[in-house]
Amino acid sequence: MMREPNAIDFWRGFALITIFVNHIPGNVFQDYTYSQYGISDAAELFVFLAGWSIGIAIHGRGGQTEPAARTVLRLLSRMVEVYRAQLVITAVALAMLAGAALALDNPLLVEWHNAGPVFTDPIQATVGWVTLLHQLGFFNILPLYVVLLGLAPAFVLMARIHRGLTLAMSLSLYAVCLVDEINLPSWPSEGHWFFNPFCWQLLLVLGFLAHEWQRETPAFLVWRRRLMPLGIVLVALGAVLAVLHLRPDPLLVPEPRLLFTFDKSYLTPARLLHFLGILLAFQSVFGLIQPRAPWLVRQLAALGRNSLAVFSVGSVASLAVQLVRFSTGGGFLVDVFAVGCGLCLLAFTAWFVEWRSRSPRPSSSA
């Protein structure tokens, strides 16, 4: 049966809504997402919670750890699911852009969001998007997730031997890729992945290890509480920097420059630190919200429980809202209506997925 609302599902739902709104550039709600008031954003939260969920998934009901082979298969099967979702939403997005371009007789639309090469250079770009080497703008989180799920078995199994060692390995990989600017390439367009999996793996590993420590190490909880003021300071600092648009000049910082800049692709240290600050600062907020807004908690937790389906529908819906904003000219009412419809669709998606898993499926017998 559906699990009761919990903090992880709640914050995952929160991250999903934030990502949905932030993927509609210029809409009136964008200024009210927390991404505008810090140097990290919901992507960090999403990946960290994915790591935490791996921790939940690999423990049975009684808390015992499942066999290693089962964990590996579980992660691989999740990877296949995520890859399939990425193919489906990319295909749908390409068709939406092309369809809108035809309907509005507007060739600009096929250049949007990096879709250009798929239409001007189809032979190479088809290979590119199916192999995840060509990613549309905003459709770049699931490719990251596919690679992270591919890397996850190594870290999860290593953590059974030694957690400290696992963290050290993850940190080393992060540091080497940051200093030497190692990233997966994009193709056929020059450049590299929007989310560098070799750097972002650190957040997944941190999420997973945080879950394990939380279960078994009482000192972890003590330190989490003690460091809360530090988290608040970091969040405040991030807000000041974001509001005043203060950031290091990437051509003036010393080498290796990625240690100092605010770069999302490489999850540079400033972003990581700010995100850890957010975790510390907001660690007890769920406990405050839950008794006061049970309906909201139920809704967000339902989104979080079904995050892959909700994320996929949200990606397509945010593109749809962008097309509506473009063709109508936008404005306050359009934003309220279109974003509102999108949010209802996300809620429906979560409900529908759970309904399907409860109900016998006629298609499966056909």
Add this chain to the structure above:
Amino acid sequence: MALSLSPALLVGVSLAVGAALSGAVAQTPATPIPPPQATAPGPEAPDPSLSPECRVPGSKLYTLAKLRAVKKALMEHRAVDVLAVGSSSGGLGAAGSYPVRLEDALEKSMPDIAVEVQSRGVSGEIVYGAAERLRNVVAETEPDLVVWQVGTNDALARVDIEEFSRSLADTVSWIKSHGIDVVLIDPQYTASLAGDDYFDQFVEAIRKVAASQQVPLVQRYEAMRYLAARAKGQASGGGFRLADLGFRCMAEHVTRAITVSLLEPDATATPAAGQSAARKPD
């Protein structure tokens, strides 16, 4: 700051700049810099140096400004590193892709000069983060010249035009402050947006920023509108055929704007008399 250059003056400028450049590298008495092959298009007549299907008058194609970093690279006889940024910057793999065409066209128009074009498809709106990503890409590649197709994403997202202008001006002046040249390319023209006030103002905003920041602008919008008007009467395949043509012509148009901009008198390097006459007051 659309400059009107008469043919004769342009030739004069061309020779003068060539002379000045070779003077400036007098310490290396080797070959003088070959002046870019820019000869004498009347600003209102279709520019004959362009291939027939792409032929547009200079006044519809570009506004000019100095390109100091590129000129410096030419004087130092080293390869010119170009970073092509924008929504349709395709890959280097396909022979027909824009970065490959740009590299070919630039090398053809500046013989003996090696040109390295790298491209990056920075997606997203410059008002919402793409400008930051562009800074990181510029820091990563450290080019002499950034050729930036700008505005399509922001216009499609219908961002606030003032915010867009501010962000564009900030980013351009940041790139220039590091001694890197910028050439802007505005969004393509399409008939279905011809009556869209927002879009008109948007293209105008880019023109204003290019003028105030003193960077050359490739007026893709104007050029394609000209090509569209010329194609009227012939069989038309709607906006898509024009877009295809515009895409194929872009490398040539950009190259033309760069080579003609390189002829812009450089006050510090060319104190020769008569230079100021090249610039008619507008």
